[in-house]
Amino acid sequence: MIKTKNQYINREISWLHFNDRVLQESADKRVPLIERLRFLGIFSNNLDEFFKVRYATVKRIVEAGKSGKSVLGGEVAKDLLEEITKIVIAQQTRSLEIHRDIEKELEAENIFIINEEEVTEEQSVFLKTYFLEKVSPQLMTIILNDLNEFPMLKDSAAYLAIKMVLRSESVSVPEAPMTEKSYALIEIPKGIDRFVVLPQEGNRHYIIILDDLIRYCLDSVFSMFDYTSISAHMIKITRDAELDIDNDLSKSFIEKISSSVDNRKISDPVRFVYDKNIEEDTLEFLTGKMGITDTDSVIPGGRYHNRRDYMSFPSLGKVELMYEKIKPLPIKGVEAEGSFLGQIAEKDYLQYTPYHKFSYIIRFLREAALDPKVKTIKITVYRLADDSQVVASLINAAKNGKQVTVQIELRARFDETANIGYAEQLQEEGVKLIFGVPGLKVHSKICLIEREENEGLNRYGFISTGNFNEATGRIYTDYTLFTANEKILKELNMVFDFFETTYKINKYKHLIVSPHYTKSAFIKLIDQEIENVKLGKEAYIKIKMNSLTSYKMVDKLYEASRAGVKIKMIVRGICCLIPGVKGMSENIEAISIVDKFLEHPRLFIFANDGNPKVCISSADWMTRNIENRVEVGCPIYDPEIKKELIDTFEISWSDNVKARKFNALQDNCYVHNKKPKVRSQFALYEYYLDKLKAVSKLPDTKASSR
Template sequence: MPVVVRGAGLAVGGLARVTLTILWQVSRVPDCLAVCGELFPGLPKSETTTMTFPYVSKEISWLHFNARVLQEAADPQVPLMERLKFLGIFSSNLDEFFRVRVATLHRLVKIRKKAIDLIGQDPVDLLDQIQQLVLHQSRQFETLFDELCGQLAASGVLLRRENELSPAQQAFVLDYFHQQVRPFLVPLMLNRKTAPLVKDHQIYLAVVLGRGGGEPDYALIQIPADRVSRFLLLPAAPGQTEIILLDDIIRLALADIFCYFDYDCFAAYTVKLTRDSELDMDDERFKTFPQKIQDGLARRKTGKPVRFVYDRSMPEAFLQRLRKVLHITNVETCIPGGRYHNFKDFMAFPQLPLQQAQYPPFSPQPHPQLLPGRSIIDQIRERDLLCFFPYQRFAHFIDLLREAAIDPRVTTIRLTAYRLARNSQIVNALVNAAQNGKKVFVVMELQARFDEEANLYWSDRLREDGVEVVHGLPDLKVHAKLCLITRHEGRKKVRYAAIGTGNFNEGTARLYTDHLLLTADPRLTGEVHRVFELFANKYRIPLFRHLVVSPFQARNKFRRLIQNEIRQAQAGKPSFIDIKLNNLSDPEMVRLLYRASAAGVRIRLIVRSMFSLVPQLAGLSDNIEAISIVDRFLEHSRFFIFANGGKPVYFIASGDWLPRNFDRRVEVATPIYAPQLQQQLRDCFDLQWQDNCKARLWDEGLTNRFRPRGANEAPVRSQMAFIARYAAPAAEPPQDQGGCA
């Protein structure tokens, strides 16, 4: 059940903060209403004068999002190979959850009493809830994997263990082992006094080495999946595919690895250690910011263990020995699992010629108003354009940078970089511009979690090629997605801007849904220029009249927009709020949305992951409906539509509604002024709201129920409908909105 929290607004350094304290768990709706009287006039008064409202822990709501990923893996209508990928996505998601969210909760346990005031719940209780949910989902995961292996076998694809190989296959695998795998193996013997350094995010074989009937020895062997493919195709009969995992290749070769000794019995169990990956940086005054990042990355390697996953068939005595050697003192961090871990590797499972085992091929389409053979800059000058990825080509933005790099009238290019592709074409275009004499200025965020090392590399690479690189603002992570091109046209400087919801990353642009506004509107481009001036002159906070910029005025702006809808509803005028986000857990925004619902504002929310609001509670959130869509692409776009007294206002944004996005990051939301682009956002929201194939309901019980479809209601799968819509000629919009796969 969701929890009721007490909220008190505090002003700290001019930025709003909310402190939460747990009161009790909601067991009946009337109890919930009774404690909300101070917030909602007309509702029953509470005996307490403290403001209270239902609030779901963001960690718990996130775990239910990951359960929706598991639902996709379980869905027989999803192609078989895609179901394996969803298992990989689930595993990868859970790894990051433990490295970040669970690690933070373990830190809060050390200040348990203060933590209750900070997060509104006892971190020990929350960790217990997380443990129970994770164990339940792990059992579901293992059952699903066994089921999918059975379906693969029925399709002629067999996963072979080391003891299931024919003599010819054994010889093939051992030859492969010696040629490709053995050079990367360094066994760590566990009978020494010093503890081995077990790497985060890697899997190991914990090996029992027997010798006659004597006392066994023990060793750890890292499985080098970062150097060698996790999967090996075996020689097999015609019409059949056989695959062995790298784990089992090493199991087969254990006698060869330890041939120098007289061991005659071997057993191996997969284990995995997850460490606290929060980046700790010291306050050394004489170190540069990049040096502090590098030192923090070094300390991350020895972070405190927050999860130890092990093969449940491991003997108890060996498990206890491992825990002692690896200094795993908290039994709650130990999670039993199956024979294999690190299923993220299954996202790169070998491509197999199975019919209908994968989604149909998909290619992003050209934007209908960006004509080939014409200057992109000229076309942006004529009208604002809104690109929708991955349905439309991200290459348009790369082509814009390439054009600017060689345009003799372009003088400067400025860009914020958060996560770049591994072989970034964005970087290549910026380097080309610098080599052509343009002034190129990049704000590189070094604290982009798990991309810190890559961003240090890109910073050095760009500087070497003449690009000016800065690292944002002190104590603020730069998450805004901005690009600004300045061009001399006659006697004027004309600016062109790209303002987006997602990273400038051609890799994720094929997997994530995002919007990117291309504009020459001076109201917007002038303020984008001010944002970049803020990075160059860190102590001057500019005034923004159009852009909504965190941490300076975003909280106040969205507060006023919600309050305006409340006033409209109270006056009997039409009012609504339509929001699409990845995460919505900011306590103040949750409280304001409850107030708006109680006032009669119709609120529709499409929220993918963290969601702390409880919809459809009688008398409190009756007017709030919320769904989450999980499908082929990761829903990542963020936008807002407010009725605004009959003159709707539209925004796209780089940030979610979490405290960090309002208060501790530089985020930018831009208004969408062009009526045709407003209509595109309206159509996008309405189509997703109609989804009755991949939309799940957010409800009080966090049940992950699929939105029900009426007997005569046509199936609508919004992502497939977008693929059809953008692939169709502009003059002939598709009639079929896409069915359930």
């Protein structure tokens, strides 16, 4: 194995470069204007989660007095923290420039985001009434000077740090100097829209951000103070989001997770962001009181924080400034009427959301809930929609006497509280719950039902690359296979058996299951390609996934590349592999696609000497997915679906509009060539539209590439 200084890209640094691709979308003038603002929100939200999880992990390594080189791809943890902060500051600076450019372009569209100094007399009446009726009752305002202990700031909440310079006669000590200062904090309320839309004036739209509305009304908030000047600057703190689950045997698992989620509220800070224009004395007062340390990332930012709220920027009826909504398509060959299970009994079907309707999953579960011949339903749950039709269908099934078993993952990061609520709701309705496997998260996306038929119990099921979530199903691209293949479903039942009998390790001939077999199964498939290329047979590997961080899998791909196996990779997020390095990875090409939808599926294609082996999976090639989670990969045996999956990969690979190349420079350069322009997400919709037109009389409505 060749060892070079640049054998791997550090996963944290690679993730930051992924988020930079999101930031690129906000700067791309081919993206509709309001969508560009929303990408700024996604960039900000991603960064919040990065600090809560990944930065916090590296910080713990530093505080433990360790270098972390073995787990950080050769990076020293302390140096990595400094590098992260440097990159983030540069990205934040660029994001502010992009934001200013977008605001100018909004003004050209007669959309004006005003601040507190730009309010007209006519607008003042509306805003002061709005403040008194809607905002003031929800304001949490804390005067800091006289507190013995600094208040615990909420994770990722935005605060206005207030400094008042008081008149001497307004303070209790007569000889106090004129520069007596009083400090306060105002928490920006979360229960109010961040963007306050003012009455329209002709064709001109006006918006004021809630922070600036509060600034406009500071005199009302602090009317009891006699001050000569008052200033307000935004700050935000991000806390470590790691769950620390206690070992109290008297507590239920739900109680332990609930307690751990509550403890996040008082966990250690990992990032402090402040308005770079804040007065130095105010900044020193705050950082001193909060005990900000050298290992915390202190980042000067702009006037506004929590820009994740831009994900919900109001549309103002400006449909031309947003992506055109596509109408999800039916799956070719599935009849709208009649039994869906009956159709699955005849052949397998593939759903590829959001190009296809997500509703096929709901249709499957609702039919199972009502069908008197269905006896059992088993399903895994990781993330659900706020008002989940999946849960409603499962409860409906339980009320109809079905034996319903739900493996619900209470440790799904940032969805713990929602999943606890659903778990309690399901328990109340008589659904049997399984709370994971000790030491392993359950990340598989599987469902199995048993139906009593003439020849005995027959099984039906589906296996997916994504969550059973109607909301994300509209914006995440994911594959779901519906099948009655007994070879697959027999082994799917073995996975559910493992949840209940965790010491029993099953053997699988078809499914690729973590934590016991994923790594070995894929290494075996790669080895076969290496052997084939040496024998002069057709050999290649094509991979689509979210992240590649397992150094063992990276090394195996390097080995295949050196043997001459051609490897194409589409990796949306983190990629620790460096493609195109002579003597190490010269036969590997890798791209990332960031566009309208979030690329989420995992797809693996192996040439197999001209008879491709194709597999979908819930697992990325990350150490956690391979070794510390229960994941399920499923081979595709139906020839038509196999071809369809290969087609979708090739369409994505041909993207020369929204694809970026991975390289040693990590510069996120776009794929440029002289071929006809292909924007893969729009091309995939056309692909499925064309499949339907071949068998129906659908109108010829081409998807816009706007």
